[in-house]
Amino acid sequence: MKLKSVLATISVSLLALVLVIVFSAPTAAQKTAGQQKAPDKAVSKKAAGGQDQSEGKVAKTVKTPAPDKPQAAKKPSTAPQDADYWFDKGALCATYGNDRAAIKYFQKAIALDPNRSGAYFEQGISHGQLGEFDKALALVNKAIEMEPQNGLYLYGRGRIYLISGQEDPAMEDFNKAAGLDDEDAQAYLDNVVRREPAE
Numbered sequence: 067m068k069l070k071s072v073l074a075t076i077s078v079s080l081l082a083l084v085l086v087i088v089f090s091a092p093t094a095a096q097k098t099a100g101q102q103k104a105p106d107k108a109v110s111k112k113a114a115g116g117q118d119q120s121e122g123k124v125a126k127t128v129k130t131p132a133p134d135k136p137q138a139a140k141k142p143s144t145a146p147q148d149a150d151y152w153f154d155k156g157a158l159c160a161t162y163g164n165d166r167a168a169i170k171y172f173q174k175a176i177a178l179d180p181n182r183s184g185a186y187f188e189q190g191i192s193h194g195q196l197g198e199f200d201k202a203l204a205l206v207n208k209a210i211e212m213e214p215q216n217g218l219y220l221y222g223r224g225r226i227y228l229i230s231g232q233e234d235p236a237m238e239d240f241n242k243a244a245g246l247d248d249e250d251a252q253a254y255l256d257n258v259v260r261r262e263p264a265e
Contacts, residue, residue, distance in 0.1 A: 239251075
């Protein structure tokens, strides 16, 4: 019993560490990039031969940027303008059970790339995990409209139907997905056939 408790504590600690690293990585990279910009300007000024009258003035302006300049007041954007970035954050949150955060990140990915069917699908799955079946089905249906031959999307919709208590449409989607060579749907159907009592 104690070993399970220790393993659970280690697992939670590692998960927390991974999340801290993942979610703070862009901020740390931007800070580092901002710190490197000032020395680069001094080096390029020296290389161009555009020094002030003394070396001291160049070093002084590099160390203390003028506060009244608009460039010094601007902060770099903390929100990358890349749908992949937000999609990956959403997938990570969904993997670890934070479906509310995942939904927000998938929405950001969709805002940047409205043709990304996977973001609609994953957002729908997260809504399904939260028991919001109407929203889930609407989003997964949107993904299926965009890629009707994607067996994974049909399997996902089948899972939503199944957990919402709609077994007939679920089985219909599982059969369609299996027909499109979706391995999860095929495995599910094989498992259901094995469980059915022999007549």
